[in-house]
Amino acid sequence: MQRQLGRQVRVVDDSNRPALQKRAGVPADVSSCHTAIADGMAFEGHVPIADMKRALATRPKGVRGLAVGGMPLGSPGMEVPGVKTQAYDVVAFGPGGRRLFARHGS
Template sequence: MKTALRSALTAAAFLVPVAVSAATPIVMHRDPGCGCCAKWAAQVQRQLGRQVRVVDDPSRAALQKRAGVPADVSSCHTAIADGMAFEGHVPIADVKRALATRPEGVRGLAVGGMPLGSPGMEVPGVKAQAYDVVAFGPGGRRLFARHGS
């Protein structure tokens, strides 16, 4: 009986951080009125099962600076999830992988600009552009993922 109880408590201890993380909303600061940002947020909610709180923020530059987002990869929205920053149309699978693995020295991921075919930027009948997801942090940046053709 003690062994079963100990096993159950140990399993519960590992589930608590996941439950807390899933319950914590992702906060997305966006250029006011940007429709593609809303589409990205909807995909996050669907694929990660987390709420996204949208903040219309015409002056995101201060937030981007605090988060360490390199200026040359800025985009139309900056999302903060579990202490990590996600700039622009980062694929949800990459968000999920970064949150799960917490790569050393990485403060966030960014997709510069608004590449066609990236999450929130899909256009039916239009071929997706190739684009890179950049990991950034105090030590600089590196390629995290490559998408498109």
């Protein structure tokens, strides 16, 4: 991820991830298997790097982060050769509410 994002990455195994997610403003219903914080924005679950870069570059008003709920097949890190990918949405969340940020898959 460090090379793909072009930023320094530090991995922390936080035993109290729910508290981290709450501090980052991640809505409980889209919480997933991991949380990344980059330049003050939260990225929850299997958010594609391209979407992360776009959010960091554009800083959409009212958006505190992006999330992909669950672990959809075909999302980054969930690719399975020979298995059809699932369609999934990247949701923007923050003080401005929630909205569709990107749609991926078939």
